[in-house]
Amino acid sequence: MPKNNLVAPSILSADRLNLQRDIQAAAAAGADLFHIDIMDGVFVPNLTFGPDFIKSIRQITSVPLDTHLMVQTPENYLNAVVQAGANLVNVHVESTKHIYRVVQKIHELGAQAGIVLNPGTSVASVLPLLEIVDNVLVMTVNPGFGGQEFIDSMTLKIQHLAQLQKEHPSYTYSIEVDGGINNQTIKNCQQAGANIFVAGSYVFGHDLQARINNLKQAIIYEES
Ligand code: DX5
Ligand code: ZN
Numbered sequence: 001m002p003k004n005n006l007v008a009p010s011i012l013s014a015d016r017l018n019l020q021r022d023i024q025a026a027a028a029a030g031a032d033l034f035h036i037d038i039m040d041g042v043f044v045p046n047l048t049f050g051p052d053f054i055k056s057i058r059q060i061t062s063v064p065l066d067t068h069l070m071v072q073t074p075e076n077y078l079n080a081v082v083q084a085g086a087n088l089v090n091v092h093v094e095s096t097k098h099i100y101r102v103v104q105k106i107h108e109l110g111a112q113a114g115i116v117l118n119p120g121t122s123v124a125s126v127l128p129l130l131e132i133v134d135n136v137l138v139m140t141v142n143p144g145f146g147g148q149e150f151i152d153s154m155t156l157k158i159q160h161l162a163q164l165q166k167e168h169p170s171y172t173y174s175i176e177v178d179g180g181i182n183n184q185t186i187k188n189c190q191q192a193g194a195n196i197f198v199a200g201s202y203v204f205g206h207d208l209q210a211r212i213n214n215l216k217q218a219i220i221y222e223e224s
Contacts, residue, residue, distance in 0.1 A: 150180025162193025
């Protein structure tokens with residue numbers, strides 16, 4: 001992934017009855033990626049979308065698709081998710097017995113691969129993966145629902161990931177944050193070293209252009 005700052009609206013908070021309108025408005029307002037939350041009701045206590053939904057989104061926008069798989073045994077869905085048009089596939093490290101193989105499989109399918117750290121998951125537990133992943137997604141809320149409050153202590157995890165990159169030039173991953181991102185928390189995350197910012201409830205259901213502008217303005221002065 002490029003290391004520039006990217007704002008990724010999470011369509012979990014878009015109006016389900018007016019999705020095309022919301023997605024096209026967010027694209028026009030400057031969305032850099034669309035974040036799509038796939039939940040299976042097993043790995044997290046909520047149900048959302050599947051690969052057919054990704055395919056429909058792909059048909060109405062050229063904005064890259066950042067998929068977040070909150071499903072048990074994600075290996076069962078990788079092919080369908082990439083075929084549907086996902087550019088980046090993020091997988092929770094606890095969702096499979098073979099996370100290394102899952103990352104390799106995503107690459108074989110031709111997509112970029114990310115690993116997701118729950119709030120209780122440490123960076124230390126994923127050290128062997130850091131050399132091969134394109135993205136590390138730091139959950140800044142417990143996964144499953146939009147509209148939750150940002151967990152401040154997660155900025156330490158972001159700092160740890162950024163520090164490791166300084167020590168290891170071969171670590172080229174982006175650092176993505178997801179949950180409770182608004183025009184204040186985005187600054188803390190950026191200062192800690194994150195560069196992809198997912199925002200759902202802050203963006204949708206409001207003046208999309210103004211909210212996306214606010215997010216971009218909040219981080220613009222730090223951009224190198
Ligand atoms: C939560 C999802 C998030 C969610 C974020 O499990 O992974 O992507 O949409 O929503 P907000 O920005 O409202 O916290
Ligand atoms: Zn997400």
